[in-house]
Amino acid sequence: MPRELPYIVAINEAIHLEMARDEDVLYFGQNMATTENEDFVKAFGKDRVRVTPISETAEIGLAVGAALAGKRPVVELYMAEFMLVAMDQVTNEGNRFRAMSGGQVTVPLVLKAGYGFAAGWAGQHTGVLTNLFMGVPGLKVAVPSTAADAKGLMATAIRDDNPVVYLHHYLLTLEHGDVPEGEHLVPFGEAAIRRSGGDVTIVATGWMVDRSLAAADTLAGEGIKAEIIDPRTVAPLDTKTILESVERTGRLVLVDQAPRHAAAATVIAGEVAEHGFSSLKAPIVQVTGRDATVPYSEPLEAYVIPDEERIAGAVRRVLGTSPVAA
Amino acid sequence: MNEVQGRDVLDTMWRIRHFEERVGRLKRADEVHGLIHSSLGQEGVAAGVCRQLRDDDAVYSGHRAHGHAIAKGAPMDRVMAELMGRDDGLCHGLGGSMHLVDVEHGLMGATGVVGGNVPIALGSALAAQLRGDDAVAVVFFGDGAVQAGHFNETINLATLWGSPLILVCENNGFAEFTLRSAHTVVERVSDVVAPYGLTRETIDGNDVLAVWDAFGRFLEAARRGAGPLLLECLTHRLSGHYEGDPAKYREAIAQDEWQQVDPILRLQRHGIGAGWFGSDEAAAIEAGAVAQVEAAVAFARESPWPDEALIAEMVYAGAVDA
Numbered sequence: 351m352p353r354e355l356p357y358i359v360a361i362n363e364a365i366h367l368e369m370a371r372d373e374d375v376l377y378f379g380q381n382m383a384t385t386e387n388e389d390f391v392k393a394f395g396k397d398r399v400r401v402t403p404i405s406e407t408a409e410i411g412l413a414v415g416a417a418l419a420g421k422r423p424v425v426e427l428y429m430a431e432f433m434l435v436a437m438d439q440v441t442n443e444g445n446r447f448r449a450m451s452g453g454q455v456t457v458p459l460v461l462k463a464g465y466g467f468a469a470g471w472a473g474q475h476t477g478v479l480t481n482l483f484m485g486v487p488g489l490k491v492a493v494p495s496t497a498a499d500a501k502g503l504m505a506t507a508i509r510d511d512n513p514v515v516y517l518h519h520y521l522l523t524l525e526h527g528d529v530p531e532g533e534h535l536v537p538f539g540e541a542a543i544r545r546s547g548g549d550v551t552i553v554a555t556g557w558m559v560d561r562s563l564a565a566a567d568t569l570a571g572e573g574i575k576a577e578i579i580d581p582r583t584v585a586p587l588d589t590k591t592i593l594e595s596v597e598r599t600g601r602l603v604l605v606d607q608a609p610r611h612a613a614a615a616t617v618i619a620g621e622v623a624e625h626g627f628s629s630l631k632a633p634i635v636q637v638t639g640r641d642a643t644v645p646y647s648e649p650l651e652a653y654v655i656p657d658e659e660r661i662a663g664a665v666r667r668v669l670g671t672s673p674v675a676a
Numbered sequence: 677m678n679e680v681q682g683r684d685v686l687d688t689m690w691r692i693r694h695f696e697e698r699v700g701r702l703k704r705a706d707e708v709h710g711l712i713h714s715s716l717g718q719e720g721v722a723a724g725v726c727r728q729l730r731d732d733d734a735v736y737s738g739h740r741a742h743g744h745a746i747a748k749g750a751p752m753d754r755v756m757a758e759l760m761g762r763d764d765g766l767c768h769g770l771g772g773s774m775h776l777v778d779v780e781h782g783l784m785g786a787t788g789v790v791g792g793n794v795p796i797a798l799g800s801a802l803a804a805q806l807r808g809d810d811a812v813a814v815v816f817f818g819d820g821a822v823q824a825g826h827f828n829e830t831i832n833l834a835t836l837w838g839s840p841l842i843l844v845c846e847n848n849g850f851a852e853f854t855l856r857s858a859h860t861v862v863e864r865v866s867d868v869v870a871p872y873g874l875t876r877e878t879i880d881g882n883d884v885l886a887v888w889d890a891f892g893r894f895l896e897a898a899r900r901g902a903g904p905l906l907l908e909c910l911t912h913r914l915s916g917h918y919e920g921d922p923a924k925y926r927e928a929i930a931q932d933e934w935q936q937v938d939p940i941l942r943l944q945r946h947g948i949g950a951g952w953f954g955s956d957e958a959a960a961i962e963a964g965a966v967a968q969v970e971a972a973v974a975f976a977r978e979s980p981w982p983d984e985a986l987i988a989e990m991v992y993a994g995a996v997d998a
């Protein structure tokens with residue numbers, strides 16, 4: 351039975367259920383002693399729910415070690431940028447063990463972090479690092495955009511035998527959605543079609559799905575039917591669903607909050623250009639963040655992140671209904 | 677500390693206090709954007725350290741940077757404009773609260789990454805060493821930063837090279853919402869660095885006279901080439917971790933207890949006792965601080981939003997072929 355839950359509660363529900371199901375699941379992070387985590391400590395004890403110091407390298411490194419030893423740690427990193435402090439552990443150690451051991455070991459762990467703020471958190475707390483991680487061999491990257499997916503992708507991430515970077519978007523945290531009760535698993539590498547339409551394919555992740563849906567509403571008023579695809583995981587990436595959609599619509603707009611030259615959009619554009627070129631009736635258009643550090647100042651912050659207007663403008667452009675550049 | 681310095685430090689602390697309180701109100705009214713960490717209560721450390729420094733000494737700060745910026749001489753109106761995201765802000769509104777920079781006054785950087793500026797400050801100290809002058813680098817950080825690997829890496833190199841780096845730890849007992857004891861078994865930060873043999877001291881950071889005195893000695897030693905030194909200031913964060921944090925994880929300090937340890941009231945009592953100023957004059961200093969903060973708010977409100985063209989200009993230094 352689905353009930354309405356906020357995205358953040360859905361994530362916690364998945365972790366809670368998985369911890370109850372499998373005693374190898376551990377949960378640790380820098381603020382585990384706070385009241386918000388009381389439920390976890392009460393249910394699973396301080397051995398499995400652990401406080402860590404501000405030592406990201408040690409925190410992620412020991413998660414890798416615990417995973418090698420058969421545990422399934424979930425590391426609460428709060429912000430995606432803090433993984434950068436421990437880049438070696440994330441992109442050069444944990445992710446490579448399986449391959450380098452010739453498949454002898456597995457590293458089942460989840461690096462959970464928020465990303466993509468657009469509320470004046472400025473330069474170092476606002477990044478969309480999706481593409482940075484999706485390009486790292488051995489890492490899986492989940493980017494839920496709905497509360498149900500937030501739950502289902504987390505459960506799948508915990509059960510996956512690989513290191514998973516699970517990125518939840520801050521601006522979705524309090525958004526409600528129908529969430530199935532009990533066990534709910536969303537498979538990795540299977541895109542969801544959020545809205546069907548035959549005129550243009552829009553691919554977006556996270557909060558950009560919301561903005562694309564809003565743009566699609568506006569466009570519907572102009573008689574334009576947009577199909578919106580949410581890949582849900584960018585590694586593995588479901589190019590098949592995207593290509594099939596492009597085959598139907600002939601047009602592709604990619605929406606991504608990351609800077610243009612570090613966006614998942616760029617990767618998808620490459621795949622479609624290579625494998626779906628013959629279906630395209632117009633050039634692919636990417637609506638991305640600008641290649642800049644996200645500024646603090648409110649109007650400039652809004653300027654560097656894609657909004658409905660830029661998305662709708664891009665769609666009009668690929669449909670040839672507007673001469674204005676996106 | 678003499679009479680002139682005493683007035684200056686009192687004035688600085690009042691300006692920080694009223695600035696932080698005003699920022700809290702502006703944040704609640706949505707006039708200030710983003711994530712704000714107040715240094716309310718910790719004014720004694722900022723003022724006792726920064727008011728002894730020169731403009732050519734480099735200061736680095738972390739996420740709780742407003743007090744350090746003001747004490748180092750950054751104009752309050754431009755700090756306020758930065759917090760409001762305006763073009764006249766120190767960084768044209770691009771950096772905001774956690775990324776304040778005022779090169780003119782030697783505030784070289786603030787960072788939102790805990791401990792991120794500790795190795796960077798060592799770089800400034802090394803540059804001073806290479807120039808052969810007597811400038812120093814000072815880095816402020818919380819006790820939370822000490823558990824980060826790069827903190828330890830920095831201490832190792834700084835002691836190896838004997839660099840003029842003064843590490844000022846503002847130990848307020850918390851890292852975000854978590855008590856120090858949940859993070860480490862070492863009670864004093866000064867003990868963490870003991871094996872490196874650097875000069876270190878733990879003092880009452882709410883006693884600005886003690887901060888002034890200890891930091892003054894450290895500064896002189898660093899200018900003479902005594903190498904890195906670490907000053908641990910035990911202090912109290914009156915605010916929550918960030919503006920809006922209900923701080924349910926700890927008990928609020930009782931008003932009368934705080935009055936006893938408040939660095940500002942303590943200096944005021946001392947100054948009056950020593951005949952540096954009368955209570956009227958102390959009140960006038962506070963009133964002056966309030967007026968300056970209000971002027972800063974007015975200035976910031978008048979300042980225009982930065983131009984979108986700035987974004988492209990700021991990505992790379994120098995001309996770039998498109």
Ligand SMILES: Cc1ncc(C[n+]2csc(CCOP(=O)(O)OP(=O)(O)O)c2C)c(N)n1
Pocket residue numbers: 380404406432435739740788789790817818819820821822846848849850851852917
């Ligand atoms: C590398 C990194 N990890 C985690 C955080 C999140 N964070 C922000 S402030 C803070 C606590 C810092 O504690 P402390 O250094 O004692 O400074 P205080 O806030 O007490 O002044 C943490 C963990 C961060 N900003 N950077």
